[in-house]
Amino acid sequence: MMMKSFVPLLIAGVSAATLVSPAEAQRRDEHREVFDAMRSGKLLPVREIENRVLPSMHGAQYLGFDFDSGAGIFTLKFLRNGNVIWVEVDGHSGQIIGRSGR
Structure with a gap:
């Protein structure tokens, strides 16, 4: 009898654990969009953009x-001497x- 009531609880717990928040789902969608756009050549790879910007950010x-x-804009974030710096890149x-x- 105890086992019968435990199984639905176990199933409900596993189901709840597999749900993602709306923010996480949006983040996944954005990552997919970026990946697809890079693969198709519409956007530069993130690593290439970072390689262009990072050398100019001495000490950050x-x-x-x-x-x-x-x-289609990347905003790179840096921290230098307690100040946040945002660099927007096409x-x-x-x-x-x-x-x-x-």
Whole structure:
């Protein structure tokens, strides 16, 4: 009798563990879009963009990037002397199009 009530609970627990949050699902979709666009040649690979920007960021710690799929813009994030620096890069051309912070 105890086993019969345990099985549905176990199934419910496993099902809940496999659900992803809407934010995580959106992040996965964005990563897929970026990957597909890079594979098709519409966007430069992230590594190429990083290789263009990182050498100019002397003394800054690279924190990672965000991607705006609608605009095709990568925003690389850095930290230097307690200040956050954002560098916006056109994902199609690799050109730096904006920078904020010091």
